[in-house]
Amino acid sequence: MPQQKDIVKIAIQMPGAYPQLIQLDQKKPLTSVIKEVCDKWNLPGPENYALQYADGIQTYITESNRLDIKNGSILRLTKAPGRCAEDLYKGIQSSDSNVRCDSLNLLAIVSTDITFAQEFISRDGHSLLVKIVEDAQESPVIMTHTLTAFMELMDHGIVSWENLSSVFIKKMASFVNAKVLDTSIQQVSLAILESMVLSSSSLFTEVKQEITLERLLSHLQVYVDYTIHTRTNQQLQTKAMALLMALLQAGGEADRQELFEFLEKRNLRQYIHKNIIHSSSSVGDEMAHYLYVLQTVRLNHLEPRMKTPLDSYSQEQREMLHGLRQAAFETESESGLSNERRRSLCAKEFKKLGFSNNSNPGQDLSRCPPGLLALDTMAYFASRYPDAYSRFVLENSSREDKHECPFARSSIQLTLILCEILRIGEPPSETGSDYHPIFFAQDRLLEELFCICIQLLNKTWKEMRATQEDFDKVMQVVREQITRTLASKPTSLELFKNKVNALNYSEILKLRQTERLHQEETLAPPVLELKERLKPELLELIRQQRLNRLCHGTLFRKMSSRRRQDKLWYCRLSPNHKVLHYGDVEEETEMPSIEALQDKIPVADIKNVVTGKDCPHMKENKGKQTKEVLDLAFSITYDVEEYSLNFIASSRTDFCLWTDGLSVLLGKEMSSESMRSELEILLSMEIKLRLLDLENVPIPDAAPPIPKPPSNFNFCYDFSQTEQ
Numbered sequence: 109m110p111q112q113k114d115i116v117k118i119a120i121q122m123p124g125a126y127p128q129l130i131q132l133d134q135k136k137p138l139t140s141v142i143k144e145v146c147d148k149w150n151l152p153g154p155e156n157y158a159l160q161y162a163d164g165i166q167t168y169i170t171e172s173n174r175l176d177i178k179n180g181s182i183l184r185l186t187k188a189p190g191r192c193a194e195d196l197y198k199g200i201q202s203s204d205s206n207v208r209c210d211s212l213n214l215l216a217i218v219s220t221d222i223t224f225a226q227e228f229i230s231r232d233g234h235s236l237l238v239k240i241v242e243d244a245q246e247s248p249v250i251m252t253h254t255l256t257a258f259m260e261l262m263d264h265g266i267v268s269w270e271n272l273s274s275v276f277i278k279k280m281a282s283f284v285n286a287k288v289l290d291t292s293i294q295q296v297s298l299a300i301l302e303s304m305v306l307s308s309s310s311l312f313t314e315v316k317q318e319i320t321l322e323r324l325l326s327h328l329q330v331y332v333d334y335t336i337h338t339r340t341n342q343q344l345q346t347k348a349m350a351l352l353m354a355l356l357q358a359g360g361e362a363d364r365q366e367l368f369e370f371l372e373k374r375n376l377r378q379y380i381h382k383n384i385i386h387s388s389s390s391v392g393d394e395m396a397h398y399l400y401v402l403q404t405v406r407l408n409h410l411e412p413r414m415k416t417p418l419d420s421y422s423q424e425q426r427e428m429l430h431g432l433r434q435a436a437f438e439t440e441s442e443s444g445l446s447n448e449r450r451r452s453l454c455a456k457e458f459k460k461l462g463f464s465n466n467s468n469p470g471q472d473l474s475r476c477p478p479g480l481l482a483l484d485t486m487a488y489f490a491s492r493y494p495d496a497y498s499r500f501v502l503e504n505s506s507r508e509d510k511h512e513c514p515f516a517r518s519s520i521q522l523t524l525i526l527c528e529i530l531r532i533g534e535p536p537s538e539t540g541s542d543y544h545p546i547f548f549a550q551d552r553l554l555e556e557l558f559c560i561c562i563q564l565l566n567k568t569w570k571e572m573r574a575t576q577e578d579f580d581k582v583m584q585v586v587r588e589q590i591t592r593t594l595a596s597k598p599t600s601l602e603l604f605k606n607k608v609n610a611l612n613y614s615e616i617l618k619l620r621q622t623e624r625l626h627q628e629e630t631l632a633p634p635v636l637e638l639k640e641r642l643k644p645e646l647l648e649l650i651r652q653q654r655l656n657r658l659c660h661g662t663l664f665r666k667m668s669s670r671r672r673q674d675k676l677w678y679c680r681l682s683p684n685h686k687v688l689h690y691g692d693v694e695e696e697t698e699m700p701s702i703e704a705l706q707d708k709i710p711v712a713d714i715k716n717v718v719t720g721k722d723c724p725h726m727k728e729n730k731g732k733q734t735k736e737v738l739d740l741a742f743s744i745t746y747d748v749e750e751y752s753l754n755f756i757a758s759s760r761t762d763f764c765l766w767t768d769g770l771s772v773l774l775g776k777e778m779s780s781e782s783m784r785s786e787l788e789i790l791l792s793m794e795i796k797l798r799l800l801d802l803e804n805v806p807i808p809d810a811a812p813p814i815p816k817p818p819s820n821f822n823f824c825y826d827f828s829q830t831e832q
Contacts, residue, residue: 114133114134114135115131115132115133115134116131116132116134116177116178116179116181117129117130117131117132117179117180118130118132118177118179118180118181118182118183119181119182119183120145120159120182120183120184120185121162121182121183121184121185122149122184122185122186125149128145128148128149130144130145132177134174134175134177137171138159138169138170138171138174139154139155141159142154142157142158142159142185145157145159145185146185149185151185155188156187156188156191157185157186157187157188158185158186158187158188158189159183159184159185159186160183160184160186160221161181161182161183161184161706162182162183162184163182163691163706164691164692164704164705164706164707165220165221165691165692165706166184166186166221167221167223168189168221168223168224169183170223175751176751178708178709180708189221189223189224189226189227190227192218192224192227193224193227193228193230193231193233194231196211196214196215196218196228196233197228197231197233197236199211199214200212200215200233200236200237200240201236205246205247205250208246208250209247209249209250209253212250212253212254212257213253215228215253215257216253216256216257216260219257219260219261220260222264222266225260225261225264225266226264226266228261229261229266229267233261234258234261234262234267237254237257237258237261238258238272238273238276240254241254241255241258241276241279241280242273242275242276242279244279248289248290248292248293251290251293252290252292252293252296255293255296255297255300256296258300259296259299259300259303262300262303263303268307269303269304269307269308269311270307270308270310270311272304272311274314277304277311277314277315277318278318280297280300280301280304280318281301281315281318281319281320283297284297284298284301284319284320284323284324284327284351285319285320285323286323287323291341291344294327294344294347295343295344295347298327298344298347298348298350298351299347299350301315301319301351302347302350302351302354305351305354305355305358306354306357306358309358312355312358312359315355316355316359316363319351319355321367321370322374324348324351324352325348325371325374325376327344327345327347327348328345328348328349328352328376328379329379329383342389342392342395345384345395346392346394346395346398349395349398349399350394350398352398353398353401353402353405355367356368356401356402356405357401357405357536364405365409368406368409372551377548377551378548380399380402380548381545381548381549381599384399385399385545385548385599386599393541393758396541396543397539397540397541399541399543399548400536400540400541400542400543401536401540402543403543403544403547403548404531404534404535404536404540405536406547407530407531407532407547407553407554408532408533408534408535410481410527410532410554411532411533413479413480413481413484414476414477414478414479414480414481414527414532414533415476415477415479415533416476416479416480417473417474417475417476417479417480418470418473418474418479418480418483420468420470425470425480425483426470428483428487429469429470429473429483430454431487431490432461432486432487432490432516433454433457433458433461435490435491435494435497435498436457436460436461436490436497436498436501436502436505437457437460437501451467455467458516460501460505461501461505461514461515461516462501462504462512462513462514462515462516462517462518462519463514463516463517464514464516464517469516472516472517472520473520475520477523477524477527477532477533478520478523478524478527481523481527481554482519482520482523482524484555485519485522485523485554485555485558486515486516486519488552488555488558488559489519489555489558489559489562492555492559493559496559496563500513500515500562500563500566501515503566504566510575510576511569511570511573511574511575513565513566513569513570513574514576514579515562517579518562518565518566518569518579518583519558519562521579521583522558522561522562522565522583522586523558525583525586525587525590526554526557526558526561526590527554529587529590529591529594530544530553530554532554535734537734537736537737538734538737539665539736539737539740539756539758540736541758544594544597545597545598545599546594546597546598546599546600546601546603546604549599549600549601550601556601557590557604560601560604560605560608561586561590561608564586564589564590564608564609565582565583565586567609567612568582568585568586568589568612568613569582571612571613571614572585572613585613585616588616589608589611589616590608592611593607593608593611633810634808634811635795635799638795638798639791639795642791642794642795643787643791646787646790646791646794647778647787649790650768650778650783650786650787650790651772651778654765654768654769654772654778655681655685655769655772655773657765657769658680658681658765658766658769658770658773659680659681659682659683659685660680660699661678661679661680661681661699661700662678662679662680662757662758662762662765662766663676663677663678663693663697663758664676664677664678664679664755664756664757664758665756665758666756676692676693676694676697677690677691677692677693678690678691678692678693678697678699678700678705679705679753679755680699680700680702680705681711681769681773682702685711685773686710686711686712687708687709687710687711688708688709688710688711688714688744688753689702689705689707689708690705690707690708690709690753691704691705691706691707709744709746709753711773713746713747714744714745714746714770714773714774715745715746715747716744716745716774717742717743717744717745717767717770717771717774718742718743718745719741719742719743719763719767720738720739720741720742721738722743723741723742723743723752723754724743724752724754725741725743725752725754725756726738726741737756739760739763740756740757740758740759740760740762740763741754741755741756741757742755742757742763742766742767742770743755744770760782761782763780764780764781764782764783765782767779767780768780768782768783
């Protein structure tokens, strides 16, 4: 007698037959289950049949995945994967082009299933697809289906990309290099080449040799008209960007530098700034990721300089250092001076420049970061804006009221702050998409930002009437000015300059004062008591918002070795808050219906919600995930904690919404920083509304004393007595 936990109640369908409702014994072999189902429908040859999910992605049921079947699942009796693979293998060799087209179209669909893929590849079906591509005699529609099916088969990792012939690689490159060709073929070809580049260094070299970078850029610079072709052109643009980023990331330092030089000659940055960032259509998630990767890889070219201290024996570095001094002070010829007199003069001028160690200023640049990058930014400012540089140095070196701003010390600290804000040295995240539009408006972003911010620092220093003791306070204010301005996503250097200068010290003080007043007015005991009374109502409001957000659902991306545009899934809560529905979807899907999401988890079965490194999918890839990915990961464990549904949120906001919402479903307290922030905002708003009538009225710390009761209550009228 099978135990209750091994029994799953399911329905099995077959076209033209009445569905069967069965109790599936998970301990019974699948072959026996299929035989019983076939016998009920009087079907001969049960070995020619298999079970697969009826809804959504119709995955074949195997002994390895059968435990994923849940109560209420609907399965379908269909052709066994081996038989299906055999039929399609014959179909794609048919002499009838319509049969070939239909077979390849179906192959592209069913190849997403790994069980079918193993059967088809075991018949050497993938080699047949390679031959069709190499011969290149089919129509564009058939070729698109062929390439799509090949891509899906290879994506399972059953066959190594390195097994492909040079002829195939040349053919793929020729599709991309062609000036006139069906865009669907070019899209899939770009995706296949991207996978090749990311799979091995030898394939990277071969693809780099075959691909024409001019043509690759032409796909990226495709004209996006705003008619029916918009989406197609945007997809082609995104795929071209994906291959370009793969070439940048897979190559060595020399390859990367060579590619960057080529892109600079072809004005790629200017094109992105004009036609992608300033396009009338919004930048898609996938393109935003590639812009972020391009920005990160480009800025990381500065990392070696940032991590290299000044070498006092380097003639070039010594000349750069003395060049700063000479550019600031018009000194007479030093050739006639004695060594001691020359050293004394240099030390005096380096002190005026703001170096802490004026006798050996190189020691100020020994700290890494920012290392030599601080010297580079100072030298750039001195050569690019000599008047502003001289004005800064001379203005502060001539002051005798202890309010002078030290140029060198400030520059070194400012360079470090900019490195931290721009995250120089951090590798690109697989999920990151936070790029700065201003990066694509300027060739030398760090240096130009430095030139604006060092003048801002001098302005803020004067506004604060700071002395050397206030150095750290000034740097905190400048960091806040830069961070707040960059958060507004300025699209040009001029816009950044205007915004950051408008955010002067008095504005920062106002912001801080507002925050402090909010804090002070909410610290009075009566107000604190009122807040505690309001909290339950507002927490309930946040809970409802979280549940409504879960009911609306969210699009999540699957983690893989490649960033695939089509690897998306959607998850949403049922309106009655009893079931989580989820399933794979396409890129353009906005909000799929619950019926379209084939998988589900009853909320009653959810045992726990885990986050970060405690998630099963993070433990599997331990050491490979960045902190950014760990901060966005969460998992649901359900049933007897044997199964888990794993998530990677697209942003910290989504992470907080979902972890809070799931906590509400499980009857637990919400704990995210987003909840705390929203509660504080709601409390602040509610308190302000309640205290509007008490403006300029001091609130006592304690309630006024209750007066003693009167000696008699004769003034009360007794309504209970009937009037005569």
